[in-house]
Amino acid sequence: MKSPFRHIAVVGAGAVGSYYGALLAAAGHRVTLIGREAHVRAIAAGGLRLHRRGQDEAIAVAASTDLDVVRDADLVLLAVKSGDTEALARQLAPRLQADALLLSLQNGVENAAALARHLRQAIVPAVVYVATAMPEPGRVVHSGGGDLVIGARDAASAQDAVMQARLASVVDLFASAGVSVRLSSDVxxxxxxxxxxxxxxxxxxxxxxxxxxxxxxxxxxxxxxxxxxxxxxxxxxxxxxxxxxxxxxxxxxxxxxxxxxxxxxxxxxxxxxxxxxxxxxxxxxxxxxxxxxxxxxxxxxxxxxxxxxxxxxxxxxxxx
CATH class of the missing domain: 1.10.1040.10 (N-(1-d-carboxylethyl)-l-norvaline Dehydrogenase; domain 2)
Incomplete structure (x- = not known):
């Protein structure tokens, strides 16, 4: 299917970010993983190796250590540790497109507010229940879960028709990769x-x-x-x-x-x-x-x- 997003950047591509990025790339979407050097080198050498459902597959996906990759991304998946959110937001601020959509795949309840303190772009909190591990660079093991829950982060966004349409586009995007996404009125x-x-x-x-x-x-x-x-x-x-x-x-x-x-x-x-x-x-x-x-x-x-x-x-x- 035609992607509702031209370029998806995954910032903080560890086990969780790499898993979702790999699924989107395998579905034919343009994805770039932004991660640590060893992980990026391993992906460049042999693709991202994903183990799930008892099988291994190598998924071709772009990878980089350079945060400037986000400059032409219209969807950014954030999967960094919560302790890195404030610093990352300051780094992203001069790089992001004005209309970029940010999807926070992070633990904790403070990240959306932390990002909003530094960024003007739309921020979407996501609830992630997935069991993944990265035993070595370039390899992700999935052992359960994977569905997402997303929604508007505040009352104003919940009443915004444009935001609701963008959320629906996120649902469609992940559906094309076999990932179920539920919209919540109280994310x-x-x-x-x-x-x-x-x-x-x-x-x-x-x-x-x-x-x-x-x-x-x-x-x-x-x-x-x-x-x-x-x-x-x-x-x-x-x-x-x-x-x-x-x-x-x-x-x-x-x-x-x-x-x-x-x-x-x-x-x-x-x-x-x-x-x-x-x-x-x-x-x-x-x-x-x-x-x-x-x-x-x-x-x-x-x-x-x-x-x-x-x-x-x-x-x-x-x-x-």
């Missing part, structure tokens, strides 16, 4: 639900280096996760979001069924000695809870433990 509320899920699984998976299915088998962990969810729901409600505890628990528990062998992105980062997004997950809940007068002792503890593990990994790397 920020759904991002809070995703934040709750991440808070319940990511730190625990990281500290134990365990997959979701294994964690779900341990009764004491199920009780701990119940308390994590209870705290996140309380903070969300104090922040004006409509999260319901029973519904949140159902959404959280479903992850272990859908992705039993997946280790969290936080676990993958910690195992590689890379900075995690914990400040924007359990750390955010603890910080926002303190601002709103909501106690979050479990989320505070998990945040502190992951920060300790990060510091120890950094110290060991420096000692080598």
């Amino acid at each position: 920020m509320g759904e991002l809070w639900t995703k934040l709750m899920v991440n808070c319940a699984w990511n730190a625990v998976s990281a500290l134990a280096q365990a997959p979701y299915g294994r964690i779900a088998e341990v009764a004491s962990m199920r009780e701990l996760q119940r308390e994590i969810v209870r705290e996140v729901v309380a903070v969300a409600q104090a922040d004006g979001r409509c999260l319901v505890f029973d519904e949140a628990m159902t959404a959280m528990q479903a992850i272990a069924v859908r992705m039993p062998m997946q280790r969290s992105s936080t676990a993958q980062d910690l195992a590689r000695g890379k900075p995690t997004e914990i400040d924007h997950l359990n750390g955010f809940v603890a910080r926002r809870g303190a601002e709103l007068g909501v106690a979050t002792p479990v989320n505070q503890a998990l945040h502190a433990l992951v920060k300790l593990a990060e510091a120890e990994a950094e110290a060991q790397a420096a000692a080598r």
Whole structure:
């Protein structure tokens, strides 16, 4: 099908960004992945190797380390870590086309607002539930999920007919690549639900280096996760979001069924000695809870433990 977008740039092409970029490229769309040098070299040498549904395939897709690639992109998929959002927005500001559409495929609930502080372009938050890993440069392994939820980030955008048409174009684009995209009237509320899920699984998976299915088998962990969810729901409600505890628990528990062998992105980062997004997950809940007068002792503890593990990994790397 004819693409509603002429050029799609994926900024921060790690496991998640590369996965969606590869699917769009395989569907015939013009895509450029912007990532680290080793990843770009590997893709140039043999395409992006994608493992899914028990099969390996090499997908031809352009890749670059140069952020200037975004200059002629009319759709930009942002997949950088939340901690890099502010710096990236400042770098993008002089490079983006005025009418470019930005789709944030990021964890956390602060990214759209952070981007909007620096950019005039339309920004679309996306909720991503996908199990991917990048065991080596140039290779992505998909083990579950992949659907997206998108929507207008504020009431003004929700009433804008032009924005609604652009959102429909995003739905059509991903549909052509076999990716289901659902339009939500409350995407920020759904991002809070995703934040709750991440808070319940990511730190625990990281500290134990365990997959979701294994964690779900341990009764004491199920009780701990119940308390994590209870705290996140309380903070969300104090922040004006409509999260319901029973519904949140159902959404959280479903992850272990859908992705039993997946280790969290936080676990993958910690195992590689890379900075995690914990400040924007359990750390955010603890910080926002303190601002709103909501106690979050479990989320505070998990945040502190992951920060300790990060510091120890950094110290060991420096000692080598």
